[in-house]
Amino acid sequence: MIVELNSADKTLNIQQEITFFNQSNDTLTSIVLNDWNNAYSDKNTPLAKRFSDEFYRGFHLAKIEERGSTNNLTIIDANLLFASWERTEKNPDYIEVKLRQKLLPNQKTTLHLTYITKIPSDKFTKYGFNDKGEINLKNWFLTPARYENHDFIRNSNNNLDDIANAVSSYDITLKIPVGLEVTSDLNSSLPNKTGDFLNYKLSGNNRTDFSLFVEPKTSFISFKKNNNEVLTNLKENKISDIQKAVIIDRVMDYVNTLVGKYPHEKIIVSQTDYERNPFYGLNQLPSFLSPFTDEFIFEIKFLKTYLNSYLKTSLRLDPRKDNWIYDGIQVYTMMKYIDENHPNTKMFGSVSKLRLLKSYNLTNLSFNEQYSYFYMLMARKNLDQPLGNPKNSLIKFNEQIASKYRAGLSFRYLDDYLEHDEVNNSIRQFYVENKEKQVSRTDFERILKSNADKDINWFFKTIIGSREIIDYKFTDVSKTKDSITFSIKNKTNVSVPIPVYGVKKGEIVFKKWLDANETDSTFTIERKNTDKIVLNYNNEVPEYNLRNNWKSLKGFYPTNRPIKFNFMKDLEDPYYNQILYVPTLTYNLYDGFSPGLRLHNRTILDKPFIFDINPAYSSKTNNLTGSAVLVVNQNYRNSALYNVRYSVSGSYFHYAPDAAYLRINPSVQLRIREENFRDNRKQLILFRQVLVNREKSALVIDNSTENYSVFDAKYINTRTEVTNHFNFTSDLQLSSKFGKVATEFEYRKLFENNFQINLRLYAGSFLYNRTASDFFSFALDRPTDYLFDYNYYGRSENSGFFSQQFILAEGGFKSKLDTPFANQWITTLNGSFNIWNWMEVYSDIGLIKNRNQNEKFVYDSGIRLNLVTDYFELYFPIYSNNGWEIGQNNYNEKIRFVVTFSPKTLINLFNRKWF
Numbered sequence: 001m002i003v004e005l006n007s008a009d010k011t012l013n014i015q016q017e018i019t020f021f022n023q024s025n026d027t028l029t030s031i032v033l034n035d036w037n038n039a040y041s042d043k044n045t046p047l048a049k050r051f052s053d054e055f056y057r058g059f060h061l062a063k064i065e066e067r068g069s070t071n072n073l074t075i076i077d078a079n080l081l082f083a084s085w086e087r088t089e090k091n092p093d094y095i096e097v098k099l100r101q102k103l104l105p106n107q108k109t110t111l112h113l114t115y116i117t118k119i120p121s122d123k124f125t126k127y128g129f130n131d132k133g134e135i136n137l138k139n140w141f142l143t144p145a146r147y148e149n150h151d152f153i154r155n156s157n158n159n160l161d162d163i164a165n166a167v168s169s170y171d172i173t174l175k176i177p178v179g180l181e182v183t184s185d186l187n188s189s190l191p192n193k194t195g196d197f198l199n200y201k202l203s204g205n206n207r208t209d210f211s212l213f214v215e216p217k218t219s220f221i222s223f224k225k226n227n228n229e230v231l232t233n234l235k236e237n238k239i240s241d242i243q244k245a246v247i248i249d250r251v252m253d254y255v256n257t258l259v260g261k262y263p264h265e266k267i268i269v270s271q272t273d274y275e276r277n278p279f280y281g282l283n284q285l286p287s288f289l290s291p292f293t294d295e296f297i298f299e300i301k302f303l304k305t306y307l308n309s310y311l312k313t314s315l316r317l318d319p320r321k322d323n324w325i326y327d328g329i330q331v332y333t334m335m336k337y338i339d340e341n342h343p344n345t346k347m348f349g350s351v352s353k354l355r356l357l358k359s360y361n362l363t364n365l366s367f368n369e370q371y372s373y374f375y376m377l378m379a380r381k382n383l384d385q386p387l388g389n390p391k392n393s394l395i396k397f398n399e400q401i402a403s404k405y406r407a408g409l410s411f412r413y414l415d416d417y418l419e420h421d422e423v424n425n426s427i428r429q430f431y432v433e434n435k436e437k438q439v440s441r442t443d444f445e446r447i448l449k450s451n452a453d454k455d456i457n458w459f460f461k462t463i464i465g466s467r468e469i470i471d472y473k474f475t476d477v478s479k480t481k482d483s484i485t486f487s488i489k490n491k492t493n494v495s496v497p498i499p500v501y502g503v504k505k506g507e508i509v510f511k512k513w514l515d516a517n518e519t520d521s522t523f524t525i526e527r528k529n530t531d532k533i534v535l536n537y538n539n540e541v542p543e544y545n546l547r548n549n550w551k552s553l554k555g556f557y558p559t560n561r562p563i564k565f566n567f568m569k570d571l572e573d574p575y576y577n578q579i580l581y582v583p584t585l586t587y588n589l590y591d592g593f594s595p596g597l598r599l600h601n602r603t604i605l606d607k608p609f610i611f612d613i614n615p616a617y618s619s620k621t622n623n624l625t626g627s628a629v630l631v632v633n634q635n636y637r638n639s640a641l642y643n644v645r646y647s648v649s650g651s652y653f654h655y656a657p658d659a660a661y662l663r664i665n666p667s668v669q670l671r672i673r674e675e676n677f678r679d680n681r682k683q684l685i686l687f688r689q690v691l692v693n694r695e696k697s698a699l700v701i702d703n704s705t706e707n708y709s710v711f712d713a714k715y716i717n718t719r720t721e722v723t724n725h726f727n728f729t730s731d732l733q734l735s736s737k738f739g740k741v742a743t744e745f746e747y748r749k750l751f752e753n754n755f756q757i758n759l760r761l762y763a764g765s766f767l768y769n770r771t772a773s774d775f776f777s778f779a780l781d782r783p784t785d786y787l788f789d790y791n792y793y794g795r796s797e798n799s800g801f802f803s804q805q806f807i808l809a810e811g812g813f814k815s816k817l818d819t820p821f822a823n824q825w826i827t828t829l830n831g832s833f834n835i836w837n838w839m840e841v842y843s844d845i846g847l848i849k850n851r852n853q854n855e856k857f858v859y860d861s862g863i864r865l866n867l868v869t870d871y872f873e874l875y876f877p878i879y880s881n882n883g884w885e886i887g888q889n890n891y892n893e894k895i896r897f898v899v900t901f902s903p904k905t906l907i908n909l910f911n912r913k914w915f
Helices: 036-040 046-055 241-258 271-276 294-314 323-341 349-353 365-380 396-418 423-438 441-453 457-464 903-914
Strands: 002-006 011-021 028-034 067-076 096-104 108-118 135-137 168-177 179-186 192-194 197-207 210-216 219-223 228-232 266-269 471-480 483-490 496-506 507-514 520-525 532-535 550-552 563-567 579-589 592-600 609-618 623-635 643-655 659-673 681-694 707-720 724-734 740-751 756-769 825-836 839-849 858-867 872-882 896-899
Touching: 028 108, 028 241, 036 046, 036 067, 096 108, 179 197, 228 241, 241 294, 241 323, 241 423, 266 294, 271 294, 294 323, 323 365, 323 423, 323 441, 349 579, 365 396, 396 423, 396 457, 423 441, 423 579, 423 903, 471 532, 471 550, 483 496, 483 532, 496 520, 507 520, 563 724, 592 623, 623 872, 825 858
Parallel strands: 002 168, 228 266, 563 579
Antiparallel strands: 002 011, 011 108, 028 096, 067 108, 135 210, 168 197, 179 210, 192 197, 219 228, 471 483, 483 520, 496 507, 496 532, 532 550, 579 592, 592 609, 609 623, 623 643, 643 659, 659 681, 681 707, 707 724, 724 740, 740 756, 756 825, 825 839, 839 858, 858 872, 872 896
8 A cells, every 4th residue: 555644634545456365265256345434434324323322422413524434436456447346325334346357266366446535533432533633543444354154244343343354464655744653563664754754664464454553753662572562652650661661571471371472573552442442440440549559550451452452463363253252362361360460469459458348248359350240240130142142242331341251251160170271272272273374263162172171062052152141059968077968959950060169267178070961969078177068169150149159067057148237339248148238318398308328238230139228317307207129130031021020119208398108119010122132122011009198288288189099000112322212101090089091202313413303292091080189180291290200309389499390291391381280181292402502492282181171272482401311401481371481570480490319310321321
């Protein structure tokens, strides 16, 4: 290639010659070229849809000059004739070049290309240009796709760093304006100056990818060892270059020994690559909290990023289909490195030494034990996916964290089971074979099986190829002075090996592996003075539940777990019944500020049984208030119905200054998901019985409904992403005094011109209504909330500040009109569209029908300040059935607000990007 950079308009003018060597046994009629830079060209590419799917708005709202593209492409074939090529609208990030003559096996052909690459902004993926004049180039040119199984691999750019390029040799002349410097992991010569340009010569053989940085002044430091050079700009200014050199030397030696010698002369370990794939845990810590030394932080960051770059640039795998091999080798190597170089390091570093935190399981975990908990976080949510699945099919948390860690844990599991370094030897052998030919998962499997002296088919079938969970437990255990007899039950019928340990005062006395075909059997082994037998003591096996893995050999209550109290939050401890306590502070107008103490067992990992009790003291009434809930979760692993949640909740608060309510709510939730876990469509079916006991109040006009019970059946179907949101809800309520049915549709669309429209249709009708008040009626602007579902701060207020609280429910009107209720039927349409950033115009229209009255047409309109959706919003009415509200008296009393103090709302905004 001859490449000329135009730094003003962020383009590359490229003249390119591709010599394609058909090394397959097939006759080719076309060649596929990856053009991943063109994935940034518009808002409908697979990359744009991926951004929308993961709730990233930046790409959709970007300016045209911030996007990337490939333009003015011309291709001339070996006969110096224009070649025809095709780029589909569905897949604009690769092209197919039609050959005039068939390309036979072991023949070559040459293509001549000219085109202009428009470099995207780096704010989307960290690749591209930034405001500092720096350019990080990745996948910026056209290159032949990998050919495998009689066809080219046609992968679109999904921002996963998994391009499947053919192995190539490069010869590049790069022309850049004077005043810029180039850093690359290709071999490079010193630049020579021609006019206003510097000319760099770059070359590299047998590569699938390379990195290229253009900066006003290079940020990279060079470290050389033997025939290899490391170029890094990892940000860690608190340690010296000498300290960095020692760490880099140690890491390079370790990886070369465990995996194999790096085949290229240079390798880049960049801050960009680390930020795209950080070490989760370290990257979440605030800068003022440093439980690890600066050297250790740099070491872990460098180790992870070095391994990632090392494997991606040297392994000739399909990184989308075989990504578990990349992840497995990377995380397995990291775990081995920590074991050998930092064996006593804890997950929370020096924080673990604080006496105040000694009782927490979270602070007592070793550094490597955290990997298992990150995987188990998803398994307990029933969101884990098979390791062998393609990378683009994984939900974000699995792709970035859980599946990576489970892959490393699985390699470690196999290594521990085989016991004689077979995994290490297989990795080295596979790496050597990879240097000589294009490899795949079948090659890796073949090598592992040939080196193992045990049957390991279970590893590929269950651990790699499925999402089956593993759970063993002891059943019958008996003991004598010299022996132990026990039985193992396989709770999930997934047969894999598992180790059994004998433990005495925390020290391992013996360890024995039970093969997959030996489980569900009875064993007798020598006791050796052990006081406890434990399955999977060191958590080698990625097991679903560790709480049923041990039996005490002393005392009369071998399964009894002592109770342990912890403040705030902790990880699950299999040897204790944990009760977590948290001070709470709630508020409503009638109870005032209510300090309380929340007692619960919600550890970081989801549990099948949950209790959460929160008694509180009402400062205004000097009475006890509070809430409680008991939950039983039942997961279904292989069906669309993936979770059933049984619960009973209760709450006791004041609904008026002189009266309280008691609400009891038994319910069953059925959660349904799509076969594709990345699909954002979710369905929920809810059955519940709401029982309410309300004390009489002298201050509330309607006292005819003190005690009542309502059966509620609800169906919710929702699908949401940045550009589109759809939600459908149907609701049936039955009680002795009324029956009603309601339906709600919500639709949000973000158009290509960044214009967003929100529509909501609500329709409800009474099946029968024998009530004498509007307490159970459909509300136009402020529901009475007889089911006590909404967080009203002053639920009985009819005037004043607290009556202005707005909750989008039922009619959804913002203006308070003369007919606020409908006791027969209601239909309303709420709409809004943005006019500038978070400022929107809203309008509501509807028909309401009351008994013995004609239906009434209602409407309102105004301005909405959507500062944080569902968290902080303001509504300013302008015109409605009341006339021009903005010019009327006491306008400040007409403004409506949404304020939510629940952290759960903000957490949900974060969670949707990951789960």
